[in-house]
Amino acid sequence: MLLIPCPWCGPREDDEFTFGGEADFPRPAEPEALTDEQWADYLFMRDNRRGRHREQWCHTAGCRRWFIVERDTVTNEILGAGTYGGSP
């Protein structure tokens, strides 16, 4: 089990949260301008990193806000948490 540090509510058990996948790939502003390869890259391709991983979580059963967590995907150690635009 993970203890997820919600920036607003503090550390809570992971069953209060929903995992939202990798962070840092915004939806392209003009999808129609992309090639099929670029669109496939946005839709499907992921870093799936072994080690430091920036990811999105939602505090579904709490404040219902989305935020960013940095976690080691091998040890599950939480390395930091922050809001969008803030740190990390």
Place this chain on the structure above:
Amino acid sequence: MQFYSLPNLIRRGLRGHRDWTPAWRKAQLRPSYDVIIVGAGGHGLATAYYLAKLHGVTNVAVLERGWLGGGNIGRNTAIVRSNYLWDASAHIYEFSLKLWESLSQELNYNVMFSQRGLLNIAHSEQELHDLARRVGANRLNGIDAELLSTEEISKRVPVLNTSPDTRYPVLGGTLQRRGGVARHDAVAWGYARAADALGVDIVENCEVTGIRTANGRVTALETTRGEIRAGTVGLVVAGNATVLASMAGIRLPILSHPLQALVTEPLKPVFDPVVMSAAVHVYVHQTDRGELVLGAGIDAPVSYDLNGNFRIIEHVLAAVCELFPIFSRVRMLRQWAGTVDVCPDASPIISGTPIKGLFMNCGWGTGGFKATPGSGWVFAHTLAHQEPHPLNEPFSLDRFTSGALIDEHGAAAVAH
């Protein structure tokens, strides 16, 4: 290779079993090979075997960072079936199932393939409709599939709670009689022994750390035991597919998650078939020794951790106790996890890459054990001819660009 047979067992037994030799050599790593396969899991070893056996390519190395069979091949719940929905999947899984039926003879190694039947049960009208549709699709593809009523299921598995007033009422289900289980370690060992006998070098404790290319071609691998040259490389590393692909600058649509399983203390035999319920995420069978083997679900977050979240186990066991009240006081012996490589359409990638000579066989996710023989067969063809076998053509990496996905979530993602 020493042939395993009853006369040989008796003959050597009379001599005190002193002259058995190891099933495969500790191979000396050479500086260059025609083909290198990365990953000594089931799929990698099967590929090496069929390369040597069917294509005469014997200058082959299988590199394994840990020990042979220490990955998902030795961690799965060993379920084998072919009742997938779409033609592309049905064809490759059924091809595999046919290979399973003679695998012990083929390898001269008892993989304990046991066609005890496989039951998928439905707890809602919708599920029953979906299963009925799948039975229809299976039959059109020549795959054995039957729809069963609640009474027929109850007769087949009396320990299953089929009374109407339970939390998960059983409304019906499907049976694939030719489905079953196999001894997963034996599959790895059997392929390793047979490949070794044909000259394949299997090298353990050799981690691939880099992929060298020149002019868009693969030329060599960097490993913890030095550089090894090869013009053709097959990456067959399951949960670590993205890590290896990224060494060659290739991005994959794969996410790695822990998948857990458990085994109980042995009981007297109480039921024959494998029982699977997609809705409550239970799949269970009883081994020949009497233990119950139970599979769980994946952790939601991406992770390479080999523990798995305890909550997932609680969820599965709660459902198991509802479905099989008789198991409520059985004790668990062990729990473990493997890192599974999940594709967005729950189908594998068996494909070339933008780099010439570099091929991938991955994305089998939670359900690749059953495909081990067929996957090895078609991947060996792909490596030998540098182009896909007709059975794996639909499973190319390009499908994520063309949009020709093979959506097997109904038949694959939850169940195994």
